[in-house]
Amino acid sequence: MFLLLIAGSFASAEQSEAGDFISSQFSKSGICSNCHGNSFGEWDGSMHSNSDEDFFYQAMLQEYGAAAEAEGLPEGFCSRCHTPIGLVSGEIPPLDGSGLSEVAKEGVQCDFCHSVAESEGIGNAPYVLDPGDVKWGRRTDAQSPSHEVEAHEFYTQSEYCGMCHNIYHPANNLTLAATYTEWKESPYAAEGVQCQDCHMTPGIIEFEANPGKAASSGPERENVYTHYFVGGNAFVTDVLGEGRHEKRAIEYLQHAAALDVKAPEAAEPGEVVDIEVEIINSGAGHKIPSGVTEEREIWLELTATDADGKELYHSGALDEAGGIDPEATVYHTVFADSEGQPTLKAWEAESILYDNRISPKALVLENHSFVMPEGAANPISIKTVLHYRSAPQEHIDELFGGGTYTVPVIDMATYPETGASSQGIPEIGATGMLAIVFLAVAYRKFKG
Ligand code: HEC
Ligand code: HEC
Ligand code: HEC
Ligand code: HEC
Ligand code: HEC
Known part of the structure; x- marks a missing residue:
């Protein structure tokens, strides 16, 4: 009783x-x-x-x-x-x-x-x-x-x-x-992978033990949870001079996504060149972006050049004011106010106008195409970069005045892969991903 x-x-x-x-x-x-x-x-x-x-x-x-x-x-x-x-x-x-x-x-x-x-x-x-x-x-x-x-x-x-x-x-x-x-609602929850496994251990996308002491006078432990609580914020951490956390945020962003591209290597003048890009949420335990997603922006920049380096097609570039190419797809959430108009003020939101974010372990397809011009030399080469920005430059300029802060654009993934952001995830495929999760779960049972 x-x-x-x-x-x-x-x-x-x-x-x-x-x-x-x-x-x-x-x-x-x-x-x-x-x-x-x-x-x-x-x-x-x-x-x-x-x-x-x-x-x-x-x-x-x-x-x-x-x-x-x-x-x-x-x-x-x-x-x-x-x-x-x-x-x-x-x-x-x-x-x-x-x-x-x-x-x-x-x-x-x-x-x-x-x-x-x-x-x-x-x-x-x-x-x-x-x-x-x-x-x-x-x-x-x-x-x-x-x-x-x-x-x-x-x-x-x-x-x-x-x-x-x-x-x-x-x-x-x-x-x-x-x-x-x-x-x-993700496969991570089903496998028992918690927020703490990615945000409170050195593993970033899986549990990884951090042996040591939880207190200076305490005993040695097989695993001590870390307290960095890093996500994707490389903007405010940068302005506040929190360089360690800024660097870690970039690292987190570079473990979250992968790209795959299908495109022909050559085309005749006048022929339509179709490019298909897969954007994969390979590492985050939630959608990308997540959290304050009316502010966060993820988008793809794609450049096609011919053998002489001449630009054939370019999508997703920033204009001089820091605005994203209006033709590009921005992955984020748009709230609507009582009149159905888009608003960044969450308290004015009455409905969700748009939400195209990428679910954990899922992918979205983007299709691009252009007409091969006369005089272009084969082969065609394609470069894609997935960008992340903590907030629209326009909104930050409106809040603090133009020229006060430049919101950094972080490259989450590139294709073809360049050293800095390559992570090997796309190569191992879905079975490999499951194996990683399985290992993480198996490891959890042993963590001290
Ligand atoms: C005088 C030293 C001392 C101070 C000051 C101190 N702690 Fe501790 N704390 C310890 C020791 C020793 C342990 C046990 C560590 C172990 O067993 O591995 C501990 C354990 C803990 C645990 C449990 C850890 C677990 O694994 O469950 C928490 C939580 C904690 N402390 C929080 C705090 C907080 C919050 C403060 C400040 C308000 C604080 N401590 C101040 C010495 C201290
Ligand atoms: C956002 C909430 C949050 C904050 C802020 C926070 N902690 Fe923790 N802390 C946790 C959680 C949750 C765990 C347990 C993680 C787990 O076991 O999965 C934890 C674990 C710990 C442990 C045990 C680590 C281990 O594995 O033995 C200690 C000690 C501790 N915290 C101390 C602190 C101290 C000191 C601070 C401030 C510098 C702090 N915490 C700030 C949430 C927090
Ligand atoms: C008391 C409320 C509270 C709790 C509990 C809490 N958080 Fe947070 N968390 C916040 C707030 C508020 C922010 C954003 C601060 C800001 O950006 O101004 C934040 C930010 C973060 C960020 C940084 C996001 C970015 O964009 O970089 C991460 C990662 C995070 N939290 C993870 C966790 C994890 C993991 C836990 C559980 C162990 C947790 N939080 C528990 C309130 C909380
Ligand atoms: C499988 C690993 C994993 C798990 C599980 C996970 N996260 Fe994350 N999280 C990441 C990665 C990687 C990023 C960086 C990509 C990004 O910003 O979305 C991230 C980013 C974030 C951000 C910043 C989001 C953004 O887009 O700016 C927040 C906030 C956050 N996580 C909180 C959480 C909370 C809360 C949980 C549990 C409910 C959780 N995470 C579970 C890996 C994970
Ligand atoms: C239930 C908890 C909660 C409440 C209530 C809340 N926030 Fe937050 N806020 C968070 C968390 C968690 C994050 C971090 C998520 C992320 O990084 O995407 C955050 C992040 C933010 C950010 C982004 C900060 C940055 O540095 O990028 C802004 C701006 C913000 N909140 C404003 C507000 C305002 C204004 C309100 C009240 C109208 C509010 N929040 C109410 C939890 C909360």
Whole structure:
């Protein structure tokens, strides 16, 4: 009966709300760093550590603030995920951050994440916090001189990340981001490969052990989870001077996709040359792009040249203002507002106008064609590059003024492969991919 009551009290626990805590109940990450220096060094500079400071987020937050006031939307909506300690301690609103303590400005930080005792489900951050002596983790045998440790299986599962990596509109419930659901519906979920396997180990596209110590005074472990939390953000990490995380983001992007091209090597003048390109999501455990996909852009650039190097066809180039060739297909999501017009303001979204993103382990086909001109010399050579950009240049110029930031264009994959981004995934084919997943799952059973 007693046990039942305890179980019941967790199940009925409600998500933490504004004013439930004061910010001094949470430790600054520097305190954890005394014993968990490695975890700290990995997390420091990540988008989690910058989730409040992120200037791109802040600019959108201020726009949301104005709209929220006008339309009666909840003021603290964005802060639940981006500045969680600020929200639960009632330091936010005001949204200008003037009331925030130092610990709240650390964003998604150590003591916040390790004080999550339970979650009410997936999306819109329904965490149940219990800050204080107990730090929740995964090990049943961990002992620390400075805090209690409680093991909770939830920390090893995608459901933990799913608290914040699914976003629903605060009023009409439209799905605004669904990285968790995309994963849940993928072959990775079926094979038991969790977010943590790719984002908290050195493996990038599979679990890879990281032997060492979880705390400087703790025992050697066969695997210690890393805290880089790297995705595709090589823009804000670059501007904020987080070079280590920027480099890792480029590496992640270069492990996510592969290209295959079918095209004739020669053609007669006047003949139509048909080119078929396969774009494969070979490494990401969710769609590409994922997350804030109204901003993210993936597109293909294709160039055909003749034997003399003369350009025969070019698609997907940027214009001088950084706009993508309007003929190119951009893989992303387009939200529509109440009038059916496209909008980048997620809070104005009432429906999804367009979503052509590439599912995990799936491919899309792109067809290109041109007419072989007179005087062109065979053979024809084709070069394709798959590009990723964190946001449209036009939107960043609108927010911060033209010339302030250039959003970097990252090459995810090229065909023919050039050294830098080759990864061998397309060659091994579907059976090989399954074998990798199988190995990852088999390995998971052994990880320390
Ligand atoms: C005085 C040293 C010390 C400090 C300070 C400290 N810890 Fe620990 N912590 C340890 C040791 C030792 C372990 C056990 C490691 C092991 O068994 O491998 C541990 C274990 C943990 C675990 C469990 C790991 C697991 O695998 O489940 C978590 C979570 C944790 N600490 C979080 C924190 C957080 C968050 C802070 C800052 C608020 C913090 N610790 C501060 C020493 C410390
Ligand atoms: C986004 C939430 C999040 C943040 C931020 C975070 N952690 Fe963790 N941490 C986790 C999760 C989840 C795990 C367990 C991963 C698993 O077992 O699959 C973990 C594992 C750990 C472990 C155990 C590692 C191991 O394998 O033994 C320690 C120690 C730890 N974290 C300390 C910290 C410290 C210190 C910080 C701040 C520098 C921090 N964490 C920031 C979510 C977080
Ligand atoms: C409290 C909410 C919260 C939780 C829980 C959380 N995240 Fe995040 N995560 C965020 C926010 C907010 C950002 C974006 C910060 C920004 O870009 O300003 C983010 C960013 C990221 C990024 C970087 C994305 C990019 O574009 O580079 C990765 C990767 C990531 N999270 C993985 C994880 C994983 C894996 C887990 C589970 C172990 C997790 N997160 C748990 C809120 C959370
Ligand atoms: C099989 C490995 C794998 C798994 C599983 C996985 N990811 Fe990723 N993730 C990647 C790779 C590779 C990238 C870089 C490509 C990209 O940006 O989409 C990435 C990118 C991201 C991004 C940035 C998305 C973008 O397009 O800008 C976020 C956020 C993220 N992951 C969160 C998660 C969360 C949350 C989970 C679990 C629900 C998860 N990932 C599961 C490999 C994985
Ligand atoms: C349920 C959690 C959650 C809520 C609520 C939320 N976000 Fe986020 N936000 C995230 C996560 C997770 C990411 C990272 C995903 C990715 O990288 O694609 C993110 C990323 C962003 C980014 C991209 C930042 C960058 O550096 O590229 C912006 C801008 C942003 N959010 C603005 C907002 C605004 C404005 C609101 C409120 C209207 C909001 N978010 C509400 C979780 C949330």
